[in-house]
Amino acid sequence: MCGPGRHAHQRANRSGNASIIQPHHYRTSSPALLIKFHLVLPPASKFPPSPLLHHLHPPLATHYSSLLSAFASPRKYRWRTSLSVALCILGNSGLAVSKMETLAMGASVSASGLCARATAQTSQTSRAALASAFSGKSLRALKSNVSLTLASQRPRQLRVVAEAQKETLSKTAQLPEDDGTSDVQRPATKGSDRKMSIKDIDSKEYKGKTVFVRADLNVPLNDQLEITDDTRIRASLPTIQYLTKAGAKVVLASHLGRPKKGPEERFSLKPVAGRLTELLGQTVELAPDCIGDEVKSKIAGLKEGDVLLLENVRFYKEEEKNDIEFSKKLSENIDFFVLDAFGTAHRAHASTAGIADYVTSRLAGLLLEKELEYLSGVVQKPTKPFVAIVGGSKISSKITVIESLMNVCDKVILGGGMIFTFFRAEGKSVGSSLVEEDKIELAKNLAELAKKKGVELILPVDVIAADKFAPDANVQTCSASSIPDGWMGLDIGPDAIKQFQEALSDAKTVLWNGPMGVFEFEQFAKGTFAVAETMAELTSKGAITVVGGGDSVAAVEKAGLADKMSHVSTGGGASLELLEGKVLPGVAALDDVRIHA
Numbered sequence: 324m325c326g327p328g329r330h331a332h333q334r335a336n337r338s339g340n341a342s343i344i345q346p347h348h349y350r351t352s353s354p355a356l357l358i359k360f361h362l363v364l365p366p367a368s369k370f371p372p373s374p375l376l377h378h379l380h381p382p383l384a385t386h387y388s389s390l391l392s393a394f395a396s397p398r399k400y401r402w403r404t405s406l407s408v409a410l411c412i413l414g415n416s417g418l419a420v421s422k423m424e425t426l427a428m429g430a431s432v433s434a435s436g437l438c439a440r441a442t443a444q445t446s447q448t449s450r451a452a453l454a455s456a457f458s459g460k461s462l463r464a465l466k467s468n469v470s471l472t473l474a475s476q477r478p479r480q481l482r483v484v485a486e487a488q489k490e491t492l493s494k495t496a497q498l499p500e501d502d503g504t505s506d507v508q509r510p511a512t513k514g515s516d517r518k519m520s521i522k523d524i525d526s527k528e529y530k531g532k533t534v535f536v537r538a539d540l541n542v543p544l545n546d547q548l549e550i551t552d553d554t555r556i557r558a559s560l561p562t563i564q565y566l567t568k569a570g571a572k573v574v575l576a577s578h579l580g581r582p583k584k585g586p587e588e589r590f591s592l593k594p595v596a597g598r599l600t601e602l603l604g605q606t607v608e609l610a611p612d613c614i615g616d617e618v619k620s621k622i623a624g625l626k627e628g629d630v631l632l633l634e635n636v637r638f639y640k641e642e643e644k645n646d647i648e649f650s651k652k653l654s655e656n657i658d659f660f661v662l663d664a665f666g667t668a669h670r671a672h673a674s675t676a677g678i679a680d681y682v683t684s685r686l687a688g689l690l691l692e693k694e695l696e697y698l699s700g701v702v703q704k705p706t707k708p709f710v711a712i713v714g715g716s717k718i719s720s721k722i723t724v725i726e727s728l729m730n731v732c733d734k735v736i737l738g739g740g741m742i743f744t745f746f747r748a749e750g751k752s753v754g755s756s757l758v759e760e761d762k763i764e765l766a767k768n769l770a771e772l773a774k775k776k777g778v779e780l781i782l783p784v785d786v787i788a789a790d791k792f793a794p795d796a797n798v799q800t801c802s803a804s805s806i807p808d809g810w811m812g813l814d815i816g817p818d819a820i821k822q823f824q825e826a827l828s829d830a831k832t833v834l835w836n837g838p839m840g841v842f843e844f845e846q847f848a849k850g851t852f853a854v855a856e857t858m859a860e861l862t863s864k865g866a867i868t869v870v871g872g873g874d875s876v877a878a879v880e881k882a883g884l885a886d887k888m889s890h891v892s893t894g895g896g897a898s899l900e901l902l903e904g905k906v907l908p909g910v911a912a913l914d915d916v917r918i919h920a
């Protein structure tokens with residue numbers, strides 16, 4: 324932290340005026356709207372704050388007055404202190420604001436980048452008070468005062484970021500002219516929302532305490548259930564070791580794969596426990612479950628410095644539903660919640676986000692912190708031309724990202740299983756290749772949008788097709804428009820490799836997620852390895868190259884090129900969502916850095 328923000332922090336500390344209002348994050352398993360307003364306050368001398376704040380929420384204005392007084396030094400902060408009010412409106416009607424049933428509110432005050440977060444209390448009464456304060460009437464008033472920009476639309480979580488129009492606000496709140504130093508344009512989700520990390524509190528605090536660490540230990544396994552790439556496990560070690568050294572009892576949780584039918588041997592974290600034991604040099608026991616009496620007694624039996632790995636949290640469907648009761652069960656007997664699962668931080672699941680509502684301390688792990696620090700830098704200031712490469716098999720999760728990528732990238736290259744939905748949208752025959760039928764229309768729209776925006780959306784000109792999904796399949800190279808019936812595209816073809824290399828030749832920043840083919844089988848690995856080599860060459864020429872995603876990283880490791888990338892990220896979908904400018908739900912659930920009175 325530097326500049327005025329630092330002074331603001333010191334001032335708040337010394338003044339003793341700032342009442343600490345404990346940060347709290349509201350969440351629901353229903354769709355949610357998150358609205359952020361960036362307001363410019365009048366001069367400190369004009370506190371209590373603007374009529375606009377009173378207009379928005381009278382109780383909140385009162386709530387803030389003591390906090391604001393900490394920043395009320397006219398000489399230091401003048402009227403440039405910005406106030407960000409975050410509304411987390413909980414309901415089950417998505418964008419139909421009038422149908423909102425419940426809502427809650429949070430707000431943050433930032434002074435030149437330093438943010439003291441203040442929110443309303445968590446009790447039912449204040450929730451109810453907030454709900455009534457933001458009745459349909461108030462919301463209509465809000466809507467007329469700010470312009471709402473739809474930032475993301477998701478079936479289970481809707482997020483709207485509203486940037487207050489400066490002119491409108493100036494009129495409403497009779498604000499002075501901008502002197503050019505305002506941070507009104509800056510989204511409050513960025514620098515002002517630094518999250519508490521495990522190193523932000525005294526390590527002595529962890530001694531003898533039970534720390535729940537949600538890591539992403541979702542590593543690729545082969546048919547013999549052996550780990551084929553342990554990058555994510557190794558990346559999780561610094562946090563675990565920091566905590567065990569401090570005398571914590573570490574309860575480690577993760578998912579592995581996407582089990583849909585409850586517990587299954589092939590999705591067990593057993594191999595991970597074995598690998599952790601080797602890497603940590605101490606026994607890491609695998610609990611038989613992630614909740615329940617047996618787990619409770621195992622946690623109770625932990626000694627300082629012990630590590631217990633819970634069984635796959637996705638053996639319960641409640642995990643992905645971000646179920647409240649399941650979140651509560653995970654939180655039982657836990658002193659600290661630590662999120663280190665960057666690769667899963669884009670999921671609003673019980674163990675990544677829901678649990679945060681039932682613990683008193685929610686901290687970022689060292690891996691999460693490192694990833695966010697690096698990727699936020701790349702994302703906020705990419706050197707152009709900026710190229711994104713998207714492949715792999717998680718079509719429905721990633722196809723929706725492409726539209727946003729077109730806003731920030733000069734070129735978007737598509738490979739892997741992603742391409743066939745686009746080919747189908749163009750009416751081409753794709754044989755029995757991977758296609759997500761319900762995304763064909765979206766693919767068509769995206770191709771049209773790319774044309775309108777003048778962004779190059781590059782699809783491979785040829786593919787390697789196989790007669791079965793197997794390492795010993797018969798193969799043929801086909802033009803992308805003519806994959807024979809019964810054959811499936813499992814890699815990009817030789818001409819596509821040249822095409823992609825050409826497209827990447829002038830790139831200064833490249834973000835890659837998703838292999839170009841089924842690289843696990845040697846005959847379909849060429850496209851992926853060729854892209855990895857091209858990225859390595861670009862790095863040596865000074866480009867910023869980022870590879871993210873469990874399988875993409877495994878592929879780059881397999882090619883022996885991981886150390887030739889500027890950054891190897893443990894998250895594929897997560898890095899793409901960061902690139903879109905989204906707030907990752909897991910990160911949003913963590914505590915903001917506090918200002919102490």
Ligand SMILES: Nc1ncnc2c1ncn2[C@@H]1O[C@H](COP(=O)(O)OP(=O)(O)O)[C@@H](O)[C@H]1O
Nearest residue numbers: 715716717739740813840841872873874875895
């Ligand atoms: N053409 C294809 N058809 C089917 N699967 C594919 C194809 N191309 C790549 N894949 C598979 O995609 C998987 C990785 O996808 P994904 O999970 O989205 O990547 P990451 O883990 O890097 O985010 C790999 O296991 C790979 O075999």
Ligand SMILES: O=C(OP(=O)(O)O)[C@H](O)COP(=O)(O)O
Nearest residue numbers: 541666667872873894895896897
């Ligand atoms: O592998 C993961 O994501 P990624 O493939 O986007 O890197 C994470 O473990 C998240 O898994 P999910 O996409 O099944 O939620």
